[in-house]
Amino acid sequence: MTDERIKQVSKLRRAMIRPELGAIAGAVLVFVFFMMIAGDSGMFAPKGIQNWTVVSAQFAIIAVGACLLMIAGEFDLSVGSMIGFAGIVIAILSVQWGWPVWLAIITAFVVCIALGALNGFLVIKTGLPSFIVTLAFLYILRGMTIWLSIMTTQKTIIGGVKQVAEGDWLAPVFGGTILKGLFQWFADIGWIDTFTRGSREGQPVVEGVPMLVVWAIGLIIFGQWLLTKTRFGNWIFASGGDAQAARYVGVPVNRVKMLMFMFTAFCACVFATAQVMEFGSAAADRGLLKEFEAIICVVIGGALLTGGYGSVVGAALGALIFGVVQQGLFFSGAESSLFRVFLGTILILAVILNTYIRRMITGER
């Protein structure tokens, strides 16, 4: 029974209802904009590219976790506090207690994933909105982080991680750089500038690809594959789309949500570890507001706040937009507080666009 009242969908319309559409358009706009206003400031020179790539990668790492969790129908507002907490745990264990750095990192991951599981457990068992449960953990973890840090060192910043991480096998997985040879070759053939003075004379200004970027790309590929190609991905969509309907056909909704809370915590810990290894220190105020920035990336990427719809690639593009704008404003010499104005504006625009797209796919009027 074909309904003559339904028009054939045009290719354009089909492209329009992809969740990533808004993010793709946004990314293109942002690049064009900054090429125009900051094209000659070095933003698109190798060093500049590295600069905003790293910032975008940071956003992307937490956005992938937040994205999958949001599609599964839940939020995690404790991501930012978790970042601060994981960093302090690594620093206290390795610097203060003298544990090997690899053991400190693994412990931080175990603790974070366990906290993620606790978040999930409370949400599932109490049936409370995850918004409230994880908001509680936003405060609990931040408070714990500051308290632990003050109690062990009388300070809120713990340095000296770089020294103890020297020669550790796990630390470079988060703080290292790869493809150094390739970048040296780029420098030799003149694609990348080299230092002309100092101890690093002759070395390229960009020494390679930071592991942070490798993690981000790895997580994006994994997340996208998991969501769109696997059975578990179908369960993620189903859990967020309508948990009861999913349960009735045998989808283990509770397990899916629990695992997604744990995955979000894992992503937060990757972020924290990479940051600690890069700076060589941990601070109790790290990760402030990151939970909201992750959610904004996800929403710009086309996910619905109500769950059941979204895209990891979209969230990654959201992270790219974020990174480019944050650093672009810096390169163009604009007042950096304008970044927040931009965030708020783009968030509203993204949500309006998403609501419209949802109406198109579900055919509501």
Added chain:
Amino acid sequence: MTTPLIEMKNIEKHFGAVIALGGVSFDVRPGECHCLLGDNGAGKSTFIKTMSGVHKPSKGTIMFEGKEMSFNSPRDSMNAGIATVYQDLAMIPLMSVTRNFWMGNEPLKKFGPFSMMDFKKANEVTMTEMKKMGINLREPGQAVGTLSGGERQTVAIARAVYFGAKLLILDEPTSALGVRQTANVLANIDKVRKQGIGVVFITHNVRHAMAVGDRFTVLNRGKTLGTAVKGEITPEELQDLMAGGQELATLEGSLGGTV
């Protein structure tokens, strides 16, 4: 007479002090459409939930294909071959027809150490099964939200049949539908029954029940008021039974027999 597919004997269900079901007996034979009628609050939903494993009966036995069964979860009853299609919870509107169709039973293909969902197979099967039920999809990636209420019920029925349901429980599949969509769903129920599947059709619309039902069981206030065979009962008698007799007779009088 063939052995019943499912036989529910003296099912009782208590929720605290409330007796939702006070000893309901009922059976369905293969290839039969057994209508379960009753007004709101009669216990129809509770009763089918004991069949589909959502509730455990407080008392009574469930025999499925001659064996006594105890369902602890929807999964158990599903594995036994009982599929339930709920009125509004049949489908997830934001997901594609294919993703909905295979939800919980996704086909897998191995790719080295990874197992992925086999979308090629999933899409092909979805298209064919939909065509059998008289729905021509534009594409299998179409969101369920674009389908009409009747079409959604049909997708859910097709899904249950494809995954080998022996007993199909339909919870008020026609209550929110227009005339044409209702006719389509009823036709599909008839099609399913002819394949030898037992159907439990819950409704409070006597005319819909009469159109496809072989037997009719009326529930009222958690009790069975008896089972009637097609041709031995008139729609008016069914209607009266559902409402508990007296009251509706007076009400109907004032409405001129239009209800």
